[in-house]
Amino acid sequence: MDDAQVSTAREIPGVRAIYPVVTYQIPEVDESVPDLDTALPMTGADIAQNELGLRGEGVRVAVMDTGVDYTHPDLGGGGFPNDRVVTGHDFVGDDFNAQDPAAVPVPDSDPQDCNGHGTHVAGIVGAEGEVTGVAPDVEFGAYKVFGCSGSTTSDIMIAAMEQALADDMDVLNMSIGSSHSWPQYPTATAADNLVDEGMVVVASIGNEGATGLYSAGAPGLGENVIGVASFDNTHVRTATALARPGGEPVPYMEMDDAPVPPTSGATDPLAEAGRACTALGDEVGDMTGRTALVIRGGCTFAEKYDAAVAAGATGVVIYNNVPGLFAGGGVAAGDAFSVGVSDTSGAHLLELLEGGEPVTLEWTEQTSTVPNPTGGLISSFSSYGLAADLSVKPDIGAPGGLINSTYPMAKGGYATISGTSMASPHVAGGVALLLQARPDLDAHEVRTVLQNSADPRAWWGNPGLGLLDNVHRQGAGMLDVPGSVLAASTVTPGKLSLGATGGPATETVTITNDGDEEAVYELSHESALGTHGDTFAPSFNDGSADVAFDSDKVTVAAGDSVDVRVTVTPPARDYEQMVYGGYVVVSQVGGETFRVPYAAYNGDYQEITAVTPTEYGLPWLTRITGCAAFSGLECADGGTFENRPDGETYTLEWVDGLPDAPYVIAHLDHHVSRLELVVIDERTGRPVHPRNNIAVSVDHVGRNATPTSFHSYVWDGTYVDAHGRVKDVRDGEYRLELRALKALGDAGNPDHWETWTSPVITIDRG
Structure with missing residues (x-):
């Protein structure tokens, strides 16, 4: 079923829960x-x-x-x-x-x-x-x-x-x-x-x-x-070419579906091509009969490859803008080979080019195992x-x-x-x-x-x-x-999920000695980096919690357990949307070290705004256009949602293979526990029924992956009456109120709901 039918299905006797088929x-x-x-x-x-x-x-x-x-x-x-x-x-x-x-x-x-x-x-x-x-x-x-x-x-x-x-x-x-x-x-x-x-x-x-x-x-x-x-x-084991002149080994990785380099012979002379991001205004220059040497970054590997080949390049060597080797994705099949090399190899090739002599890569059957800088x-x-x-x-x-x-x-x-x-x-x-x-x-x-x-x-x-x-x-x-x-000892639980902390949080860890002799354990704390700010591009901070124990040292008999209370006081709330964490360290004297990770949200979790406008001003009331073929809720050729800020009339019929029905699209910066569309009768300004008024209801909705992506929901012009029967609304004017319950929010607390009301929707079945 699609989302519009979920509220109806919830009313069927015996239904305990409904989940999306993901x-x-x-x-x-x-x-x-x-x-x-x-x-x-x-x-x-x-x-x-x-x-x-x-x-x-x-x-x-x-x-x-x-x-x-x-x-x-x-x-x-x-x-x-x-x-x-x-x-x-x-x-x-x-x-x-x-x-x-x-x-x-x-x-x-x-x-x-x-x-x-x-x-x-x-x-x-x-x-x-x-x-x-x-x-x-x-x-x-x-x-x-x-x-x-x-x-x-x-x-x-x-x-x-x-x-x-x-x-x-x-x-x-x-x-x-x-x-x-x-x-x-x-x-x-x-x-x-x-x-x-x-x-x-x-x-x-x-x-x-x-x-x-x-x-x-x-x-x-x-x-x-x-x-x-x-x-x-x-480490990385990789094919290796030789830089000429000089014979310096140049380990490389092949780029996606581009032709594979041979195991002998040499490239055409290399020529520097910068970033090769033509959409950003980069000039590639004439690469006819040359191998383009391109730096990573600024645009996709495919764009770099296409720009270099369009300029006449017979091969594309992309060197890293951060330490290490890489293999790029998205490069489609073409006539020119393409490989990725490390930042140090790229610097060496640039240095050779500055010498004025022709620079080539000589292909070999050699392989190299080299340390990975990010290993x-x-x-x-x-x-x-x-x-x-x-x-x-x-x-x-x-x-x-x-x-x-x-x-x-x-x-x-x-x-x-x-x-x-x-x-x-x-x-x-x-x-x-x-x-x-x-x-x-x-x-x-x-x-x-x-x-x-x-x-x-x-x-x-x-x-x-x-x-x-x-x-x-x-x-x-x-x-x-x-x-x-x-391990002859165990510390339970294996992790501490502290939730949202407005102040100190106290948990109990249990140290169990599974060894044959009495053991002494010392407790301490290691802090880890925290994050804050933009969900999509978080910043990092070293704000450390203060962690105290009711006993810093405990003795545990063989086969016995001891409980220790751990109190975690969060760091100062110097940033918005701050997540912090660290490790409770349990060190056996003369023996092993064990750790229990902990993490928490610093403050009020419901302070995060979930339904946020994108650069286009979402949420929108929309209709869908531009589909040559339509199945369920998916356009086969990626149709377009058109904003209707001043309202719109819908017939609820299928026209040219498309549903003439109202959609609401909304961007979520954060997860929500529930998302609903409530049907409001424009004549009264109230829901169409005191209880049975839901057009769409979806639980546990995830956030969008990017700042501009969105979720879409369609209303089929129905609601469920007091007897659980599906009823069509009369022709007339309505609005849809989008209601989002914040993650872990209390449904009975109005402050935990975010709402948005659509422009007027006119239902005219004709």
Whole structure:
């Protein structure tokens, strides 16, 4: 059903709740060229394998994704099922894409992967061969919920979750997410229920870091789910050219679909082309018979490439404007090659050009493994929390930037891509190692054990300052597999979600000594950076909370527990929309150190204005035009919403394939707990009925991803009467009052609602 029917369906006897069928895209990933073997030491997975003898034996891991290429020799090889991929199901078929209104799932018993994402994820969990995953002896369940491209829906995902439970999987990895959402989303709720049933659920937190705060997605937002952030790999393995003259090695990465450079020969002479952003007024110059040397930034890679090729360039080399290598996206197929090189390589090539001699790149078959300047820091794409309900998300992090793993044999067998999709299976593999070592752990306990031993990392913006990155970006920090396996103490809860704090907040942590001898623990505090200001482009601050304990040192007998009260006094409210956090540190004297991350909103959470005008002055009363084809609420060719500030007449009929019905479009700067459209009778100035007057009602609405995007809602000219019957309004004049209940707002408090009233809507059915 569409949104206009939700209020009607709520009145059906027996209906407890209504949830949107959320669409989930196959996660976008960055293609690059490093190694999984350099990622394993970042979490100690190599130590767990080689020194502790842990390989995930006896643990069953479900991969819910695009399927798994079980013919891959690193994943068992041969047919399905095999020794590694022991069970699974295809819930959709290769051709399914939820973006197609006519798409119908065609399930079968063969979970073969025709996309690649799921095979890459499975390899990180537990490949054994040319690539070695985190837990190379696990058994896989492959649950295919995507076709070869496009998207799937939350109801299909939930069906796959239920099948994984029926197949007795111990761990479920979901490298899937719907960004800017709530923990109440259907997939997050279902994932929470799986944990209650005894399955550990691990999910990527999302790749929307560029869109700012509260961008994390479901199912990783689930209360019991391990939501995983991404850190960049420490090294990059990449193809290498030689700069001539001089022969200096120039490691490079290929740019999307542009032609691949050869392994011998040389480029045409290089010529500097600046930014090559012609839309911004940049002059490229004549590049005929030249290789354009372009600096990153200012416009998209595709625009740079197109501008250089249009100027005659036979190749495009883009050098980074920040430290490190990169592989750009969005470059379409063309006749000229394109590669990305580091900032230092770019500077060297510019220096050679200043010498006056012709400068070329000589192609080779050489590869280089080079340190990644951002290695060990949070990945630029990794989504921010907090969750909309102010719970601490993400929970933990793992390597996800620049990971080499298995890929379908039909697509080359191996690939290197980046995303929180790659970090999540690293944690899922780590869970498998932990469960092998500590099989008595309850599913609810696993996340706490992992968080206790995790290692917070420095702020990506300037690691040299020694400041810890935001808790609402990295959670507990980098996964530490040996630390969690060998831990003889536990601190619960694993994280402290303090909510909105107007003053001191007191929580209790419990220190449990699982060792054989009495232990002494000292408590202290580490502050992390906070954020403030614009949700879409947050600023950073070092405002630190004051954290006090009712006892700074406790002695705990073997097998016993001690409670410690922790009082967190927020920092001064020097900024608007301030989120702060840090770590409660529990150090065993002569032993290990454990941490509990905490975070909170500093002040009144309902002070955030959600329904905000964009540069176009939204909200609007609109009608939709310019669609050649229309299905449901989607224009096949991207029609246009036209503002009707002075009101409009609607027939509620379909005209030329379009609904002649009123739409309200609104931009949300922040999540809202509920969004309603109330039907107001213009004759009386009151709702059409004292109680039954809702045109649209949607719970747990996420914020928009950008400052200019918006949500749209249509009214079909009906309301529900006192007997639960759908009634048409009479022809006449009405207004729609948009009402938004602020996130975590009290529905009985008028100050927690934001409202906007539309211009007059005239209904004239003719």
